[in-house]
Amino acid sequence: MGKKQKPEELEVGSGLVLVDKPAGWTSHDVVGRIRKLAGTRKVGHAGTLDPMATGVLVVGINRATRLLTHIVGVDKTYTATMRLGQSTSTDDAEGEVLQTRFANAVSRERIDAEVAGLTGEIQQVPATISAIKVDGRRAYDRARAGEEVELNARGVSVHRFEVLDIRRIEGGKLVDVDIEVRVSSGTYVRALARDLGEALEVGGHLTALRRTAVGPYSIDQTLTLEQLGEDFGYIGLAEAAGQLFPARELTAEETANLGFGRRVTASGTGADPQLTAAFGPQGDLVALLRDVPAKKGASASPEAADAAQAESVDYQAKPELVFAPATAPAATSNPAPAAASNPAPAAASNPAPAAPAAEVPPEAEEPSA
Template identity: 40%
Template sequence: MDGILNLAKPKGPTSHDVIQRVRSAIGVKRVGHTGTLDPMAEGVLVVCIGKAARIAEYLVGCEKEYEADLVLGISTATQDAEGEIISIADASYITQESVLSVLPKFTGSILQVPPMVSAIKRDGKRLYELARNNIEVHREPREVTISLLEMTSFNFDQDRGVPIVGLRIVCSSGTYIRTLCSDIGDALGVGGHMGALIRTRVGKFCIQDSITLDELESTALSGDVSHFFISMKDALSDLPCIVIDDKMTAKVANGSLIVIRSDIADGELVRICSERGEFLAVGKILARGT
């Protein structure tokens, strides 16, 4: 059983918990994903099953799209709604125009300091492990790209006395949305945190096409789930396809270099497929015309 699942992660469980449930539902041990979602987040989780795990590295760097709630005036230790409140400021004067005026500062290529509560490793340990022990270390800023940042709503929470801003973000892999929310709050002079997060797209995988865990589990109990799977060939359809004969197929299976006729540029990744249309591997053009 091999393929890709476009799964809708619910709010609550960790991404690891979701993977465990997928393993149990379909009876396959080799299951992984292409990018973690925090427990409080929901949305698209791209799951690689069986042999499809070998193409996960080619899906990890995909562009991502999110919908987030930015709560202004309240800063937390984790930059999200689950962290301890560390400061409260009067944000009642913040207007839609105020927010719109700072958003351009966070579009394009920007530098972002990763949060302590993250999976980044430092001296062999995850930052979130250090954070649990109240240890904070220096993090170098990282360049990320925000190709779209727009305000989708602006409401005032009467109970807490704070504005809540709806945001839509299209960004590069490695962007921390809670850090973006915190930084926008700081730019407005009142602080802020991410109140909610939905990942609506990972590359070509959109939330409207995803299946829920409940759908997967109930279908697995009553029948075949393979119709939910996206083939490796289709998952990588953005890559050009090179078709090879059976003789070359044997070479690819042994990890040997092959010589082909192609106009594809040096360094480009390609899908290598058999004459029968079977996906064989991902390859790289090393030297065109030689």
């Protein structure tokens, strides 16, 4: 997992901590624990897990919190158990059982057919107990206050929905279905259990959920909170960005220009809106870049500015996030340097804890699964 130090010896750096979240803990609980272990207030997570759920929770510390909004939107993989024959108020085992219907007539063939219907691009009504805002308030707050909550269906992608095992319990009256899914951001696995049960006309809910992957990060890379307490491991900022985005090596001149928020020559992604991680000559993360249409008069490096003026290029690389400081003015055909789109302070070899912009803003968080 990259750098490892005992908590009492830890020099507070920037990076991603991959936590195997235990059952019964909220994602906020985990953030609080990591704050204590890392000795910094600037900690956030990339996508809520319900207290009942376990598995991969990506936690950012210090400057790596700026990567979290880009991790929230990646695909997630889960293993889960769906119980057919019972519907609950929360679509999972933590809710009140609302209705029980015998599922003993449900066959494997019917399950497979309905699973196929829930695979691909689908419209899904999120679980009522969710973090989605309705008129400025979380849906779960409204539901727990006794209000009627109606959420609109939205498009999600279920890339894979595989049945691993089927077990009949309580004399066959209920059916437990072990599954594995890979889904787009914002997909509720609880809602999949609910919708599978309704499609089979017996009802359903989720009894177990484990997140096994978040984008490039898998469960075998995680550490438990107990392990982190003994040997704090995290992925450094540069390594984390290199795993998330295509990489680009910069010259010293490009590094200086990006430190001032200036555009540089295109990364070659063209109209593809993906971000590129740009690394300086020493291997440090300088910025996240996005190719945008070239613009005459935009603050840019001399090479990028001249090419735009001559209309010899279609794109320039614009810094979306700048991590490296401006060190020395670089010569430019646009002498007034524009501010970076989101400039960051310099990273010291042992930076003081940053305060108190701690967690990802709630609106940036993925709803709980």
